Amino acid sequence: xxxxxxxxxxSIAVIGASSDEAKEKEGWVGRLxxxxxxxxxxxINPKGARILGLKSYPSVRDxxxxxxxxxxxxxxxxxxxxxxxCADKKxxxxxxxxxGFKETGKDEGxxxxxxxxxxxxxxxxRVIGPNCVGIHxxxxxVTFARxxxxxxxxALVSQTGAGATRIVTYASxxxxxxxxxxxxxxAVDLESTDFLELLSEDPEVKFIGCYIEGxxxxxxxxxxxxxxxxxxxxxxxxxxxxxxxxxxAVSHTGALAGSEQVWQAFFKQSGAIRVDTLEExxxxxxxxxxxxxxxxxRIGIIGRGGGPGVIxxxxxxxxxxRVVPFTPxxxxxxxxxxxxxxxxxxxxxxxxxxxxxxxxYADAFEIIAASPYIDLILTHLxxxxxxxxxxxxxxxxxxxxxxxNIFRKLPKPVALVLSPSETDExxxxxxxxxARCLDAGxxxxxxxxxxxxxxxxxxxxxxxVRSVRGMxxx
Amino acid sequence: xxxxxxxxxxSIAVIGASSDEAKEKEGWVGRLxxxxxxxxxxxINPKGARILGLKSYPSVRDxxxxxxxxxxxxxxxxxxxxxxxCADKKxxxxxxxxxGFKETGKDEGxxxxxxxxxxxxxxxxRVIGPNCVGIHxxxxxVTFARxxxxxxxxALVSQTGAGATRIVTYASxxxxxxxxxxxxxxAVDLESTDFLELLSEDPEVKFIGCYIEGxxxxxxxxxxxxxxxxxxxxxxxxxxxxxxxxxxAVSHTGALAGSEQVWQAFFKQSGAIRVDTLEExxxxxxxxxxxxxxxxxRIGIIGRGGGPGVIxxxxxxxxxxRVVPFTPxxxxxxxxxxxxxxxxxxxxxxxxxxxxxxxxYADAFEIIAASPYIDLILTHLxxxxxxxxxxxxxxxxxxxxxxxNIFRKLPKPVALVLSPSETDExxxxxxxxxARCLDAGxxxxxxxxxxxxxxxxxxxxxxxVRSVRGMxxx
Numbered sequence: 001x002x003x004x005x006x007x008x009x010x011s012i013a014v015i016g017a018s019s020d021e022a023k024e025k026e027g028w029v030g031r032l033x034x035x036x037x038x039x040x041x042x043x044i045n046p047k048g049a050r051i052l053g054l055k056s057y058p059s060v061r062d063x064x065x066x067x068x069x070x071x072x073x074x075x076x077x078x079x080x081x082x083x084x085x086c087a088d089k090k091x092x093x094x095x096x097x098x099x100g101f102k103e104t105g106k107d108e109g110x111x112x113x114x115x116x117x118x119x120x121x122x123x124x125x126r127v128i129g130p131n132c133v134g135i136h137x138x139x140x141x142v143t144f145a146r147x148x149x150x151x152x153x154x155a156l157v158s159q160t161g162a163g164a165t166r167i168v169t170y171a172s173x174x175x176x177x178x179x180x181x182x183x184x185x186x187a188v189d190l191e192s193t194d195f196l197e198l199l200s201e202d203p204e205v206k207f208i209g210c211y212i213e214g215x216x217x218x219x220x221x222x223x224x225x226x227x228x229x230x231x232x233x234x235x236x237x238x239x240x241x242x243x244x245x246x247x248x249a250v251s252h253t254g255a256l257a258g259s260e261q262v263w264q265a266f267f268k269q270s271g272a273i274r275v276d277t278l279e280e281x282x283x284x285x286x287x288x289x290x291x292x293x294x295x296x297x298r299i300g301i302i303g304r305g306g307g308p309g310v311i312x313x314x315x316x317x318x319x320x321x322r323v324v325p326f327t328p329x330x331x332x333x334x335x336x337x338x339x340x341x342x343x344x345x346x347x348x349x350x351x352x353x354x355x356x357x358x359x360x361y362a363d364a365f366e367i368i369a370a371s372p373y374i375d376l377i378l379t380h381l382x383x384x385x386x387x388x389x390x391x392x393x394x395x396x397x398x399x400x401x402x403x404x405n406i407f408r409k410l411p412k413p414v415a416l417v418l419s420p421s422e423t424d425e426x427x428x429x430x431x432x433x434x435a436r437c438l439d440a441g442x443x444x445x446x447x448x449x450x451x452x453x454x455x456x457x458x459x460x461x462x463x464x465v466r467s468v469r470g471m472x473x474x
Numbered sequence: 475x476x477x478x479x480x481x482x483x484x485s486i487a488v489i490g491a492s493s494d495e496a497k498e499k500e501g502w503v504g505r506l507x508x509x510x511x512x513x514x515x516x517x518i519n520p521k522g523a524r525i526l527g528l529k530s531y532p533s534v535r536d537x538x539x540x541x542x543x544x545x546x547x548x549x550x551x552x553x554x555x556x557x558x559x560c561a562d563k564k565x566x567x568x569x570x571x572x573x574g575f576k577e578t579g580k581d582e583g584x585x586x587x588x589x590x591x592x593x594x595x596x597x598x599x600r601v602i603g604p605n606c607v608g609i610h611x612x613x614x615x616v617t618f619a620r621x622x623x624x625x626x627x628x629a630l631v632s633q634t635g636a637g638a639t640r641i642v643t644y645a646s647x648x649x650x651x652x653x654x655x656x657x658x659x660x661a662v663d664l665e666s667t668d669f670l671e672l673l674s675e676d677p678e679v680k681f682i683g684c685y686i687e688g689x690x691x692x693x694x695x696x697x698x699x700x701x702x703x704x705x706x707x708x709x710x711x712x713x714x715x716x717x718x719x720x721x722x723a724v725s726h727t728g729a730l731a732g733s734e735q736v737w738q739a740f741f742k743q744s745g746a747i748r749v750d751t752l753e754e755x756x757x758x759x760x761x762x763x764x765x766x767x768x769x770x771x772r773i774g775i776i777g778r779g780g781g782p783g784v785i786x787x788x789x790x791x792x793x794x795x796r797v798v799p800f801t802p803x804x805x806x807x808x809x810x811x812x813x814x815x816x817x818x819x820x821x822x823x824x825x826x827x828x829x830x831x832x833x834x835y836a837d838a839f840e841i842i843a844a845s846p847y848i849d850l851i852l853t854h855l856x857x858x859x860x861x862x863x864x865x866x867x868x869x870x871x872x873x874x875x876x877x878x879n880i881f882r883k884l885p886k887p888v889a890l891v892l893s894p895s896e897t898d899e900x901x902x903x904x905x906x907x908x909a910r911c912l913d914a915g916x917x918x919x920x921x922x923x924x925x926x927x928x929x930x931x932x933x934x935x936x937x938x939v940r941s942v943r944g945m946x947x948x
Contacts (some may be wrong), residue, residue: 025865103780133863145862160781165859169896211781234826244797248821277785277923293563306577307634308714311751314719323718347722384638388619390500390606420894422643449751463632 002126003198005092007180008140010039011070013060013091015082016073016098017043017051018108022164026072028097030107034150035140042067060089065090071134076100077108079130087123094175096129102186103131105250120189124210127190132185133161136168136178138203144183151178153206154285157195159184159213159239163278175288175438179204192430193221200228210236212308213216213249213259218266220381225270233461235273235284237276238263270466273457283445285397287415287454293462294376294413297322299345299455300368303380303417305415309347312380312417312448319452321340324373333367344461357381361399378412378451379403383430384421400433401432404440415443417451476600477672479566483542484513484612487534487565489556490548490572491517491525498525502545502571509623511615516541534563535937543616545608550574551582552606554589561597570603576660577605579724585639587662594663606659607635610642610652613678618657627680628649628759631669633658633687633713637752640849641683645756648907650763650910653678673703681762683755684710685724688732692740697742699798704942709747709758712737745938747931754927757919758834761838761889761928764917768850768887769937771796773823773929774842776835777854777891784822786891788853793926795933796819798847807841813854835873839880852925853877857904858895867895867903874907889917891925 012032014059018024026089029043029052042063043056050056057063059083060070064449070091076098086094101113113130122128128134133144138151154176158164161183168178180202182195192212201207208228215221228234240249241260247257275281299321300313313323326334334344337360340350348368350361366376383396407414415436421430435443445451486506492498503517515535517530517902524530531537534544534556544565550572560568561756587604594601602608606619612625612859618635621642626854628650632638635657642652654676658667666686673679682702689695702708714723715734741748749755772796775786787797800808800820808818811834813824822842842848857870881888890911895904911918917926 015918031864074568090707130911145859146864147862158781160779160784161778162856162859163781164783165862166782166856166893168861169858170629171898237785239784241786242788242791242797244791244799245784247799247819248784248797249789250819250883265483277789278782279921289669303635304809306634307637307639307687310634310687310713310719310722310753311637311711313722314713314716315751317718323716325721345724346718356486366926382636384643385619385636388621388639388643391618404931422647446750447753 002092002239003202005068005209006135006198007137007142009093009142012037012039013044013063013067013070013086013144014073015044015060015070017045017056017087019045019047019049019051020057021052026071029054031143031145032141034145035141040065053219060085060091061135062091067303068093070094072096072098072130074098076112076130076145080112082117082121083119084123084128087119087125091125094125094127095134096127096130097134097427098129099131099185100474101130101188101372102170113186116188121270123150125191128182129185130188132159133164133183136181139179143404148172148177150177151168151179151204153204154282154287155205155208156181156183156210157192157199157208158211159183159187160211160310160319161185163211164403166278167211167281169204170279173284173434174282174286174444176282176285187216190346191216193217193224194226195235196228200224200231201225205232207235207285211278211281212236212238213240218258218262222266222270225272229271229464231406233273233288234389235275236267237275237281239276246296269463271468273461283450283454286443286445287458288461289414290438291413291455291458292443294455294459296375297456297459298324298373298375298378300326300371300374301379302364302368302377303347303379304350304439305382305385306349308380308382309349312378316452317380319449319456321456321459323402325374326368327371330367330371334364337363362402362406365410369410369412374453376415378417378455379385379417380417380448382419383426384419384423387421387423387426393429396429396433400436404437404441404442407440407442415451415455416443417445417448419446476566477676479542480602480609481611481616482674483567483616485516485540485542486511486513486616487516487518487537487541487544487548487560489518489534489544491519491528491530493519493521493523493525495526496771502547503528505617505619506615509615509617510635513542514539528701534559534565534687535687537563538799542567545569546570546572546604548572549584550604553901554593556588556592556599557593557599558597561593561599565599565655566604567600569606570601571606571608572603573659575604575662590662601663602656602663603659607638607657610655612651613653614946622646624651625653627676627678627763629673629676629679629682630684630755631666631673631682632656632685633661633666633686637657637685640752641685641755644753645759647908648756648760648918649755652760658762661690665689665690667698670698670702670708674698674705681704681707681709681759684708685755687714687753692732692736692936696740696744699746702936703745705817707747707762709749709755709762710741711749711755712899723789736848739840745935747935749931751889754924757924757928758931760917760919761932762935763931764888764912764915765850768929768933770849771930771933772847772849774800774840774845774848774851775853776824776838776851777821777856778824779854779859780823780857781854783823783852786826786852787821789922790852790926793923793930795926795930800842801847804841804845808838813838826890836880839884841897843884843886848886850889850929852889852929854891854922856893857900858893858897859902861895861897867900870900870903870907874910878911878916879912883914889929891919891922893920
């Protein structure tokens with residue numbers, strides 16, 4: 001297995017390290033140093049100068065010790081010969097960052113990619129790329145961007161580098177951290193299926209996100225995903241299902257995207273969670289990490305603002321959740337504590353008082369949670385409205401205190417919708433509230449749509465797991 | 475017509491102004507003073523003390539001069555008698571902020587609302603509400619929140635106060651400012667149809683957003699919207715079309731929401747633009763204000779990042795836009811300037827260089843814009859990816875300079891997707907870039923979905939206008 005060499009290499013050659021140190025500081029060598037990489041780094045540069053304090057070598061052949069991993073940052077035309085040198089040197093894995101291959105659609109690029117393919121076939125070297133940003137693994141201290149050094153239960157397999165960067169960045173503000181990220185571009189050798197197979201067996205990884213333009217062997221891919229789903233959920237954005245985006249995928253990574261019907265059948269059979277945008281990959285991960293499995297689709301909604309409650313109910317229903325009417329018992333209990341003018345149906349509109357510290361919030365929450373006809377609770381706070389009506393941004397922390405306290409003792413899953421503030425006054429307070437909720441293990445979403453979609457798919461996933469287990473038990 | 479008294483009252487009584495000045499500073503009197511209201515303010519308070527420097531009166535009957543407008547901030551049970559006093563005093567318009575009426579679903583509230591209804595019927599006073607936040611009109615210097623004092627071509631008619639506040643706040647960071655906003659709650663008297671009729675004749679208003687839970691007279695509403703659409707577009711979020719949300723609307727404002735089929739027919743016949751969320755109302759307004767009418771649905775996509783381009787193409791196609799392949803002529807011209815490794819199809823992946831100042835961006839933009847087969851251009855910059863790869867946040871301004879320059883001389887509509895930064899380093903730079911684009915008159919959207927939806931509906935609107943004009947001309 002090459003998991004170790006890919007994610008925890010003990011030595012890395014950077015082929016094409018620049019002797020312009022200011023440039024290389026922002027390049028691969030600089031990035032590895034900044035990320036605290038602890039293995040040996042061998043800058044490969046024809047001039048053989050020292051680069052960022054490291055001895056450089058004219059060729060990988062000149063390195064005395066073994067080299068686990070090589071990063072290629074040279075023009076495409078130079079790649080085949082240098083790759084052959086790496087294979088001769090018994091480098092285990094080459095990450096070809098360089099572009100200019102099959103994705104150009106030009107004869108020269110296609111030919112260069114075929115040469116790389118031939119070397120892969122004829123030698124023991126394994127290749128990530130070309131045309132990709134490669135690997136991020138905080139515990140192995142390797143990365144391709146200024147990402148958090150914190151590791152977490154998430155993994156990402158992505159054919160797009162810009163997209164992978166967007167996902168990890170977006171995730172880091174949402175309490176999702178990655179144990180492993182792979183951007184694999186044209187996939188001349190290793191592709192999504194291979195990485196999924198590695199990650200399915202990785203005990204650090206609890207769920208996996210995927211951005212896929214195409215796969216080489218659809219049957220093997222489906223089998224690997226099915227197998228992975230037995231132990232951990234896979235969230236997939238399948239790009240390139242419309243005509244123009246299919247063409248775009250060909251131009252981007254030379255991928256053959258496959259028809260929408262085939263992919264629909266795949267999602268149905270495998271149980272993999274399908275999403276439509278990069279952000280939804282992250283939001284699905286938030287649901288997977290932070291929301292305990294709901295028993296069913298019956299959702300109770302409680303929050304500030306009548307109109308927003310109506311919209312929340314509508315969005316939840318459209319996403320396939322059931323906003324069931326409260327029982328007379330629940331309504332009577334709510335009417336006892338909620339002032340006139342607020343709704344006691346489902347959704348409940350809760351007056352939080354100007355300071356946001358209304359005890360009704362906690363009480364109403366508990367009344368709803370105690371109902372056997374409610375499986376999970378969605379709450380929303382709309383701080384901007386209250387700031388605009390003269391409240392202080394800090395009031396939000398009282399509501400958050402209340403919410404976290406309830407959440408800690410509540411036997412049912414809870415999710416919070418807290419849109420990022422659009423006011424300068426409340427922006428930082430809302431961001432802080434997000435962080436506090438996530439620290440307490442409470443799922444937070446930026447919008448009703450994001451929450452409803454992610455929750456509905458989470459429930460679908462647990463339904464799938466139960467049905468598969470049911471089958472296995474039979 | 476009561477437009478003047480509603481939006482530009484020359485005198486306002488605040489019934490239930492608090493003698494606790496700290497409280498009233500954050501209340502209706504304080505808000506009017508802070509917003510620079512220039513007419514007379516009469517605080518009405520049984521104690522008759524001075525409130526925030528203003529003489530207060532035990533009753534509106536004690537005011538010597540005329541009163542155009544009265545704001546009710548008293549318990550529901552007191553409203554009928556005080557409203558009668560206002561009617562006797564010949565107050566033109568009463569805004570009943572108080573809740574506790576029909577929306578409670580209780581006999582007492584229903585009875586109180588019926589009393590208000592009777593006074594409206596038997597006297598000349600007109601009522602906004604109850605259970606609503608009322609009016610915002612920067613030129614009349616009246617408001618219900620800490621909103622920008624800047625006026626603009628937008629108007630909003632909303633049954634939800636929290637939602638209206640969300641919309642105006644969200645809009646203010648997106649270059650959309652409001653000439654008039656109305657939140658009308660239970661609509662015992664004036665309702666959406668009435669306000670739409672007023673606004674359709676208002677020369678300050680160029681487009682109107684609506685959040686509606688229910689209307690009293692569907693036929694009249696449809697006629698007013700149809701008439702309005704002759705001169706200005708109406709964007710409508712019809713809430714309460716699913717079962718639970720319909721119930722929620724009843725609890726919220728006592729509205730009868732109507733069936734989805736009826737509303738579908740209404741949207742088809744009227745040509746009103748239908749949206750699903752509060753945020754989409756604003757994004758549709760951005761399209762209406764900032765994007766000149768495209769001739770058709772053929773969109774060219776140019777931006778940074780291959781994967782994001784594929785996703786953008788897919789989202790545009792799903793939204794009903796046509797991501798047509800470029801002609802061989804365009805492809806050949808693009809290949810001349812774009813380095814190997816980037817896509818020259820539609821979408822175009824553009825290398826912007828680390829500093830973001832690549833001349834290829836401008837050149838490629840112009841090549842695409844010159845094609846007679848492209849009706850409008852969507853561009854995306856993904857600054858977070860490049861910041862994470864070692865770029866400086868400020869590089870973005872070079873791209874924005876380039877973009878604004880192209881936009882100014884380009885004969886075709888352009889829209890930019892620029893997601894708010896998720897990094898602390900780039901957050902303010904991206905926000906500044908937004909503001910710069912909007913100042914230059916260039917439409918900016920937070921996501922591909924938001925852009926694609928708003929653009930597609932904009933085109934649908936212009937198609938509708940052309941078809942109606944076609945009919946009229948025949």
